[in-house]
Amino acid sequence: MTLAKRVIVCLDVAAGRVVKGVRFADLRDVGDPVALAARSEADGADELVFLDVSATVDGRATLLDTVRRTADRLFVPLTVGGGIASADDAARALRAGADKVAINSAAVDRPALLTELSGRFGAQCVVASIDARRSAHRWDVCTHAGTAPAGRDAIAWARECVDRGAGEIMLTSIDRDGTRGGYDLELTRAVADAVTVPVIASGGAGSPEHVCEVFTRTGADAALIAGIVHAAEISVATIKGALAARNILIRDAA
Numbered sequence: 442m443t444l445a446k447r448v449i450v451c452l453d454v455a456a457g458r459v460v461k462g463v464r465f466a467d468l469r470d471v472g473d474p475v476a477l478a479a480r481s482e483a484d485g486a487d488e489l490v491f492l493d494v495s496a497t498v499d500g501r502a503t504l505l506d507t508v509r510r511t512a513d514r515l516f517v518p519l520t521v522g523g524g525i526a527s528a529d530d531a532a533r534a535l536r537a538g539a540d541k542v543a544i545n546s547a548a549v550d551r552p553a554l555l556t557e558l559s560g561r562f563g564a565q566c567v568v569a570s571i572d573a574r575r576s577a578h579r580w581d582v583c584t585h586a587g588t589a590p591a592g593r594d595a596i597a598w599a600r601e602c603v604d605r606g607a608g609e610i611m612l613t614s615i616d617r618d619g620t621r622g623g624y625d626l627e628l629t630r631a632v633a634d635a636v637t638v639p640v641i642a643s644g645g646a647g648s649p650e651h652v653c654e655v656f657t658r659t660g661a662d663a664a665l666i667a668g669i670v671h672a673a674e675i676s677v678a679t680i681k682g683a684l685a686a687r688n689i690l691i692r693d694a695a
Contacts, residue, residue, distance in 0.1 A: 445690045446656050447663035448677055449641060450481040450670055451490045454523075457507050459671060460494065474507055477671060479514045484677040487692050489515060490611070490665065492543065492570075493523030494586050505537045512538020520611075522570055526550075528557050535562065543611055545570040546584035549591045549598075552605055559606025567609070568641075569602035571595055573628060574615040580628050587615050595628070596635050603636045610636055611665070614644035619668060621647025624655040633660035641665055649675065649683035656689050 452459045452474050459472050478489050491511055493504055512519050521534045522543025531542045542562075548555050548569060558567045572587050573580040573595035580595035591598075599610050612632050614625035622645055629642045639662035642655045646666045655661050669675045684691045 443690055445692045447487040448680055449488045449490055449663050449665050450486040451665045451667040453492050453494045455494050475510050475514055478511045482515055482517050485681055486677050488518045490520045509537040520568055528561050531558055541566050541568050543568040543570040549584050555605040555607050564606050564608035567607050568611050569607035570611045572613045572615055596631050599632045599636050603638050609639045611641040617645030620645055623651040626658050629659040629661050649680045652680050653683055653687050
């Protein structure tokens with residue numbers, strides 16, 4: 442059975458506000474997460490991702506009150522990440538309204554966490570979030586909002602995440618993040634070919650054609666978009682219209 446491709450809107454949140462930058466730096470305020478989440482859902486987003494981008498760097502837990510207020514406005518699935526370092530942290534995020542939890546730095550620090558989460562909540566609830574930066578001969582995994590090289594190869598780490606129980610991979614190209622120059626197709630294809638679970642491509646969306654391209658050329662199951670829709674330059678509905686015109690199977694934007 443062919444599954445419909447998903448268009449997912451990402452809310453990078455710091456201090457309770459949605460922010461956006463380039464290559465994880467120079468963050469600027471772009472709005473209220475609750476309002477942007479509601480607008481994105483109304484416009485046809487299949488899912489939302491809420492990432493507390495400063496939680497791990499600041500050494501604190503996710504801003505659950507903001508998560509709760511966001512989840513209360515949504516009917517589509519919500520993934521929450523940032524500052525989730527234990528099964529109890531994940532449970533709190535799920536009680537606040539998350540449908541899935543995204544784990545990044547904590548999984549690299551202690552890979553067994555993925556297995557614990559999968560065993561307690563189910564693999565469908567566990568998203569391994571991988572931030573990767575291109576080096577001379579591979580893509581290197583980075584943690585702590587892209588600030589700390591982990592000394593791991595992104596392709597091998599993606600395989601290990603799945604082996605340990607992750608039900609989905611959210612793959613962000615740090616090099617492409619915020620540039621609006623298109624996704625890293627080579628990276629996305631390499632990871633999609635290496636794992637047996639859905640891959641969410643992230644980093645670089647600047648046009649509907651970029652989203653079409655990542656679906657037709659990489660094997661990605663979902664595309665993450667952020668800056669272009671937060672700025673209301675391009676709507677989710679426009680992106681879905683372009684996908685439909687290319688005969689790419691999508692969920693009904695209505």
